[in-house]
Amino acid sequence: MKKYLPFFRGNGYKFILAPLLKMSEATLELIVPLIIADMIDNGIANSDKSYIIRMFIRLLILGISGMAVSITAQYFAASAAVNFVKKLRHTVYENIQNMSFSGFDKSGSSTLITRMTSDMDSIQSGINLTLRLLLRSPFVVIGACVMAFTVDAKAAVSFAVAVPLLSIVVAAVLFLTLPLYAKIRSALDSLLTLTRENVTGARVIRAFNIEKKQIDLFDRQNGFLTSLQEKTGRISSLLNPVTCIIINASVSLLIFLGARRVNMGAISCGAVVALYNYMSQILVELIKLADLTVTLTKSVACAKRVSPLLEKEQVSKNSVEDKQSENYIEFDGVSFAYPGAGGLSLENVSFTVRKGERIGIIGSTGSGKSTLLKLLAGFYPPTSGSIFLNGKNIENISPEELRSRIAFTEQKPVIFRGTVRENLTVGSENLTDERLISALKNACAYEFVSQKDGFLDAVTEQNGSNFSGGQRQRLAVARALSKKAEILILDDASSALDYLTDKMMREAISALDYSAVFTVSQRTGSVSDCDKIILLEDGKATVGTHAQLLETSETYREIHFSQFEKEDEAV
Ligand SMILES: Nc1ncnc2c1ncn2[C@@H]1O[C@H](COP(=O)(O)OP(=O)(O)O)[C@@H](O)[C@H]1O
Ligand SMILES: [Mg+2]
Numbered sequence: 001m002k003k004y005l006p007f008f009r010g011n012g013y014k015f016i017l018a019p020l021l022k023m024s025e026a027t028l029e030l031i032v033p034l035i036i037a038d039m040i041d042n043g044i045a046n047s048d049k050s051y052i053i054r055m056f057i058r059l060l061i062l063g064i065s066g067m068a069v070s071i072t073a074q075y076f077a078a079s080a081a082v083n084f085v086k087k088l089r090h091t092v093y094e095n096i097q098n099m100s101f102s103g104f105d106k107s108g109s110s111t112l113i114t115r116m117t118s119d120m121d122s123i124q125s126g127i128n129l130t131l132r133l134l135l136r137s138p139f140v141v142i143g144a145c146v147m148a149f150t151v152d153a154k155a156a157v158s159f160a161v162a163v164p165l166l167s168i169v170v171a172a173v174l175f176l177t178l179p180l181y182a183k184i185r186s187a188l189d190s191l192l193t194l195t196r197e198n199v200t201g202a203r204v205i206r207a208f209n210i211e212k213k214q215i216d217l218f219d220r221q222n223g224f225l226t227s228l229q230e231k232t233g234r235i236s237s238l239l240n241p242v243t244c245i246i247i248n249a250s251v252s253l254l255i256f257l258g259a260r261r262v263n264m265g266a267i268s269c270g271a272v273v274a275l276y277n278y279m280s281q282i283l284v285e286l287i288k289l290a291d292l293t294v295t296l297t298k299s300v301a302c303a304k305r306v307s308p309l310l311e312k313e314q315v316s317k318n319s320v321e322d323k324q325s326e327n328y329i330e331f332d333g334v335s336f337a338y339p340g341a342g343g344l345s346l347e348n349v350s351f352t353v354r355k356g357e358r359i360g361i362i363g364s365t366g367s368g369k370s371t372l373l374k375l376l377a378g379f380y381p382p383t384s385g386s387i388f389l390n391g392k393n394i395e396n397i398s399p400e401e402l403r404s405r406i407a408f409t410e411q412k413p414v415i416f417r418g419t420v421r422e423n424l425t426v427g428s429e430n431l432t433d434e435r436l437i438s439a440l441k442n443a444c445a446y447e448f449v450s451q452k453d454g455f456l457d458a459v460t461e462q463n464g465s466n467f468s469g470g471q472r473q474r475l476a477v478a479r480a481l482s483k484k485a486e487i488l489i490l491d492d493a494s495s496a497l498d499y500l501t502d503k504m505m506r507e508a509i510s511a512l513d514y515s516a517v518f519t520v521s522q523r524t525g526s527v528s529d530c531d532k533i534i535l536l537e538d539g540k541a542t543v544g545t546h547a548q549l550l551e552t553s554e555t556y557r558e559i560h561f562s563q564f565e566k567e568d569e570a571v
Contacts, residue, residue: 003310004303007087014080015131021073022136028066028468030143033277035059037151037270044270047242077131077419085124092116092309101379102198102339103313110193115309119302126299133292140285144278151274152254152267153260153477159275162250163282166243170290173239179240179295180232185301239290254279325391328374328515329353334374334385345371347539348385353516353532361520362559363536369520370411373489374537376518389553407485409493411520413476415464420449421456423475424482436482442508443472444501470496477505486515495522502526537543 008015015075035058043052060289096112145163148156198205198214258272329352336346346368353359361369375382378399387394394402424436436456442445448471453457462473477493488509494502504528509517519527527533528546535542535549535556542553549556 001303001307004271005308006087007084007091010506011080011083013112014076014083018073018080018131019135021069021076022132023139025066025069025073026136026140026276027131028062028069028145028282029281030139030278032059032062033147033274033281035062036270036277037274040270040273041268051568059069067551074132077128080131081124081127084127085120088123088306088310089116091119092306095309100313101374105339107490110190110196111305111333112309114189114192115302115306119306125307126295126302126432129292129295130299137285137289137292139280141289144281144285146315148275151278152258152261152272155261155267155272158250158253158257159279159282161253161280162246165250166283168288169238169242170247170286175234175288176235177232178294180228180235181294181298182301184225184228184232187221187228191218191221191225194218202280239287243283243287247279249274251279257522264474279398310485322396323388325388326351326354327388328355328357328390330388330391331372331376332386332388334372334387335372336380336383336384338371338380344383345539346375346382346541349534349539349541350385351532351534351541351543355515357531358510358519359519359527360530360533361518361536362522362524362527362533362556365522367536368539369536370491371539372518372534372541373408373518375464375490376487377406377408377489405485406487406489407480407483407543408489409473409476409480409491410490411493413464413472413493413497415460415467415472415475418460419454419457420460420475422453423460424479425454426479428483431482436478436503439478439481442481442505442512443474443507444497445474445478468496473497474505481509481512486511488512488514488517490517490519492520492522494526499523499525524556524565525563 035055037054039059040053042048043055078244093116096116099107119357141163145156145159148159150272167309194217205211254275255272257266258275261267262269262272331349331351334346334349335344337344349368349372352511361372363369371380376387376394378394378397381395389397389402389405416426421436424439425431433456448467449455449458460475462465464475465474465501473493473496477490480488480490480493490509494505497505502523503525506529510529518532524546531545532543533546533549533556535544535553537555542549542556544552550560
């Protein structure tokens with residue numbers, strides 16, 4: 001919780017003023033019953049109209065100043081809470097943006113979204129309510145008791161019974177319901193995840209006819225949530241009737257004792273009314289206090305969930321020295337296991353790349369092709385071994401610099417909602433239309449983009465849903481080509497393209513001036529003219545040219561000859 005301290009900065013005075021003002025408001029409220037008592041005893045009893053009016057004006061002034069104080073306090077509380085959460089959200093968002101990929105793998109996008117949205121809301125209302133009630137409510141409860149005893153200690157005996165009883169009831173209800181609230185929260189979380197999965201996977205669900213199964217699953221989770229909420233509701237609903245019984249009983253006791261004292265001439269009628277008022281003030285505040293405890297527990301739970309995101313992630317480094325090297329890129333005994341995964345996804349991979357070389361990477365799905373490239377782009381640090389760029393260990397290069405030197409197309413192209421131009425210029429500024437157009441041409445994307453309304457300003461829907469899979473791939477390649485970079489990485493960027501388009505794209509790209517081009521493909525035909533081919537089998541690499549691998553590798557020969565005839569015809 002210490003991590004939250006910096007977020008108070010700049011608004012500290014609001015965090016102090018709001019509760020203090022609320023306390024002043026409460027003080028004013030505590031005076032009201034005394035004035036009313038006075039009004040009854042001296043004004044009404046003596047039919048003194050001018051006295052009544054004077055008292056009335058006092059009440060009015062108290063009311064107006066109370067309102068002014070209250071509005072100011074509410075304003076400070078709301079403003080403090082909103083500003084606190086604004087800063088919090090900003091920091092968390094920044095940390096999510098800078099999160100390592102292992103971090104993403106661990107958290108999953110669903111919970112990150114809940115933390116940014118509903119958790120933040122909970123924290124905000126928690127702070128707001130705390131500032132308003134934490135000092136005020138206990139102050140009123142204690143203050144009203146003290147006032148009652150000063151008005152008349154004997155008649156106030158009913159307070160001594162009522163307040164502890166009420167507190168016990170409120171505490172018991174809280175004790176029973178608080179753990180349930182935590183359960184409701186996590187049930188809501190799973191329901192959210194399920195809904196999300198079903199909405200994003202709607203097509204698959206329909207295609208496999210599992211709507212009914214998914215609906216049943218949802219019904220079950222929804223039913224679980226409902227039963228939890230019903231249970232909590234049943235317990236909470238006891239709060240009002242039970243407190244009402246206690247209050248009414250003690251009011252009866254109060255009036256009984258008070259009436260006797262009035263008859264004895266020990267106290268006035270007004271004093272009994274004042275006592276009655278104090279009693280109801282106490283009840284109202286106790287219920288508010290219960291409400292505060294519920295909100296506060298929720299907020300604390302949310303704050304705990306958010307707190308791991310408040311720190312910049314510390315990435316551990318295998319501090320390996322830089323070295324003198326003639327090679328442009330060098331993988332030196334690189335092994336890698338995904339955090340939490342059982343086995344190695346890359347095992348002792350070593351190869352070198354000279355400046356200007358084109359590297360093909362081939363291997364069956366799951367053999368580690370994407371992993372190798374993600375390591376090169378610095379998305380994950382190697383578990384052991386090291387990667388050198390121009391002799392410099394890439395762990396000693398800042399992620400920003402490294403990524404500015406690399407243009408990357410992921411296997412699954414990501415298209416943002418916006419326009420074609422916005423998608424091409426992601427991460428690069430001042431790109432001329434000529435550059436974008438030539439990128440589109442080289443990526444074989446010019447034709448279909450030029451047929452869209454608006455050309456470079458044609459609209460792209462969320463996830464690029466108004467483009468086909470192959471078109472999205474080519475847009476992603478065009479984005480990589482638009483960026484000014486030394487290294488081009490195409491991770492299976494042409495898997496959805498026909499062989500001819502793939503070939504045209506490869507030829508256009510090979511004419512471009514990159515220090516290194518990495519092409520992942522499932523087809524030997526797509527990598528055969530590369531300077532070097534890395535064949536991956538279960539994370540282990542064999543490196544050679546097309547001719548060398550044909551000669552030495554059984555697997556490569558198998559891949560090649562299984563595709564050879566088919567592709568031969570296509571060319
Ligand atoms: N984020 C991840 N977390 C855990 N394991 C992963 C992750 N991504 C890939 N893997 C595993 O690493 C291995 C290599 O994956 P990948 O490099 O994507 O293969 P390829 O690109 O050759 O199809 C696979 O066994 C896969 O299950
Ligand atoms: Mg892959």
